[in-house]
Amino acid sequence: MLTIARLTFKEALRKKILVAAIILSVLFLTVYGVGLHYATNAIEQENAQSAGRGMDDGPIAGADMMVESSKKLLVLLGLYFSSSIVSLLAILSSVGVVSSEIENGIIHAMMAKPIRRRDIILGKFGGYAAMLSVYSALLFLSVLLLNYFIAGAALGNVPLLIALFIIQPLVFLAVTLAGSTAFSTLANGIAAFTLYIASAVGGMLEQIGAMLNNDMLVNTGIVTSLLMPVDSIYRMIASLVTNVPGGSINAMFFGPFGAISAPSTAMVVYAILYLAGFVGLASFLFSRRDIG
Amino acid sequence: MVIETHDLTKVYGEKIGCEKICLSVGEGQIFGFLGPNGAGKSTFVKMLVGLIKPTSGTAKLLGAPLGDVAARRRLGFLPENFRYQDWLSGRELLYYHAALAFIPRHERVSRIDEVLRMVKLSAAADGKIKTYSKGMQQRIGIAAALISDPDLLFLDEPTSALDPIGRLEVREIITSLRDRGKAVFLNSHLLSELEMICDSVAIIKGGRVVEEGTLTELLKGRVEVEVTASQLNGSMERVVEGLGRVLSGADTSVLVELDNEDMIPVLAARIIEAGGKLYNLSRKKRTLEELFLGAVKGGEA
Structure with a gap:
């Protein structure tokens, strides 16, 4: 299994999609950094003007909270789009992890070796998971460092946040891997991308529903989260990032990027079980499949 | 095995x-x-x-x-x-x-x-x-x-x-x-x-x-011999009678199918008895290609 994981990791590193993701991530971080710089200046100018107007203690405390919330919103923006990048990277890099090797015949010689089919699946998952984990952690830290150096925003719980952040692409990896054992590369790509869109839209609907106190929208979001729990993980991250005293007004401030309707810890457990379930499903489907 | x-x-x-x-x-x-x-x-x-x-x-x-x-x-x-x-x-x-x-x-x-x-x-x-x-x-x-x-x-x-x-x-x-x-x-x-x-x-x-x-068994198949002989008293069909049949050829060179391997020396003796001069008597071996074509075409209408 480790042999396959090592080779898969090396293979994942040389994929063009990873090069494209790195270039796009650098571009994203550059644009994000520039935006962060000007947004921070604007926030601080506004704050200085409020202080200059000689307001008493109450409004100044409110202004500070506004500055703090604005900075958190900027962090959330970075993390939301970073989550999208790593999720898409997970889908696009692993969409043909098994199917393309069956289609081009690379897997044939491997199948006659003294290895179990489930070890092939676990090895493939391990290789891609390692690449995605390193990539996600670096992207997450880049967003955090930009916020720290440009906006002066520091976060606590960084190891926990990174761990949660990494779960997102790994869930998509598990689903795409399972799809890759049963469908063609193209069909799997379409299915996984649709699931990604459904997850993002469902998450947004749930937040809007919470803002509007609309149960139907919230329930739609919950059902979507059960079908694809990645957005819930993002909301958990958002909840931890924006965890500042101030009541619901703060949560509302972050709009669809925040976590007005914050998921429970059980959702993280569910996401991990979901991930493991799909890796198990991939293993089951692959072990039953004829490799023609 | x-x-x-x-x-x-x-x-x-x-x-x-x-x-x-x-x-x-x-x-x-x-x-x-x-x-x-x-x-x-x-x-x-x-x-x-x-x-x-x-x-x-x-x-x-x-x-x-x-x-x-x-x-x-x-x-x-x-x-x-x-x-x-x-x-x-x-x-x-x-x-x-x-x-x-x-x-x-x-x-x-x-x-x-x-x-x-x-x-x-x-x-x-x-x-x-x-x-x-x-x-x-x-x-x-x-x-x-x-x-x-x-x-x-x-x-x-x-x-x-x-x-x-x-x-x-x-x-x-x-x-x-x-x-x-x-x-x-x-x-x-x-x-x-x-x-x-x-x-x-x-x-x-x-x-x-x-x-x-x-492969040895499969390629053995029928016993076919190529015969080159001249100055026979009578036709080759007559010489082969009772041993097998002439498949093709004419005059001095013919292809003969025999009933079994033991007929090969008998055929040689008959040719000599018939006054013929025997220049060649060689068993024709089936090739794998012939075996293959016979097997895959057999039964096709």
């Missing part, structure tokens, strides 16, 4: 891949598996190496039931449409296959060098596979199949991309394996090549085995 199959069958919906195939291959044997395109050759091999699961029937490979992972340590396989991670070098690919075959780490380098020498790729071993010619890719595939020094080797069209010298070299590798007691199961369309090295063959048609046996 290194391969034993009993009624091994694979059905895809209503389409038959292989039907009730019973074969036995012994140690130190080169076994040729022949058949026209779509006859079920690859399906059968894929069932044996674990790529597809049989619908019914049983099989044993190296004494273990089909699908036994441990038995695959003694198995080598070159797929028909060989394709490898072409971004690796030949040596890296072999290292990967050596690791998958659980060859101890300290033995890998020497074993890789050994198989590279066998397939004559030592000089190109550190080049990327994507820069290899098709023939070189086939050689590295054979090397990957040989890496674990298997007791049973499945080669699906192993010489399809090779030039005549390459084919000769692969034949030498295969026969050297037989000399060491290894069994080789060969799938090939190159009948003349199979005829040169196979001990036994089976011919498959429409998913069923239609001929099987040792």
Whole structure:
């Protein structure tokens, strides 16, 4: 299994999609950094003007909270789009992890070796998971460092946040891997991308529903989260990032990027079980499949 | 026996891949598996190496039931449409296959060098596979199949991309394996090549085995002799009467089919008795191609 994981990791590193993701991530971080710089200046100018107007203690405390919330919103923006990048990277890099090797015949010689089919699946998952984990952690830290150096925003719980952040692409990896054992590369790509869109839209609907106190929208979001729990993980991250005293007004401030309707810890457990379930499903489907 | 199959069958919906195939291959044997395109050759091999699961029937490979992972340590396989991670070098690919075959780490380098020498790729071993010619890719595939020094080797069209010298070299590798007691199961369309090295063959048609046996037995077939004789008193038909029949030819050279081998010296004696001068009396051997064509065309309306 480790042999396959090592080779898969090396293979994942040389994929063009990873090069494209790195270039796009650098571009994203550059644009994000520039935006962060000007947004921070604007926030601080506004704050200085409020202080200059000689307001008493109450409004100044409110202004500070506004500055703090604005900075958190900027962090959330970075993390939301970073989550999208790593999720898409997970889908696009692993969409043909098994199917393309069956289609081009690379897997044939491997199948006659003294290895179990489930070890092939676990090895493939391990290789891609390692690449995605390193990539996600670096992207997450880049967003955090930009916020720290440009906006002066520091976060606590960084190891926990990174761990949660990494779960997102790994869930998509598990689903795409399972799809890759049963469908063609193209069909799997379409299915996984649709699931990604459904997850993002469902998450947004749930937040809007919470803002509007609309149960139907919230329930739609919950059902979507059960079908694809990645957005819930993002909301958990958002909840931890924006965890500042101030009541619901703060949560509302972050709009669809925040976590007005914050998921429970059980959702993280569910996401991990979901991930493991799909890796198990991939293993089951692959072990039953004829490799023609 | 290194391969034993009993009624091994694979059905895809209503389409038959292989039907009730019973074969036995012994140690130190080169076994040729022949058949026209779509006859079920690859399906059968894929069932044996674990790529597809049989619908019914049983099989044993190296004494273990089909699908036994441990038995695959003694198995080598070159797929028909060989394709490898072409971004690796030949040596890296072999290292990967050596690791998958659980060859101890300290033995890998020497074993890789050994198989590279066998397939004559030592000089190109550190080049990327994507820069290899098709023939070189086939050689590295054979090397990957040989890496674990298997007791049973499945080669699906192993010489399809090779030039005549390459084919000769692969034949030498295969026969050297037989000399060491290894069994080789060969799938090939190159009948003349199979005829040169196979001990036994089976011919498959429409998913069923239609001929099987040792090559010597199968090629014996009918007793046909080419006769060149002159100054006979009477016709050749008369000389052959009671021994067989004249199939073709005229005047001094004819092709005669005899009832059995023992008729050959009798025919020679009759020609002499009839006052003829005998210049040539040679038994015509069937070729594998004739056997193959007879088997796959037989029964076709």
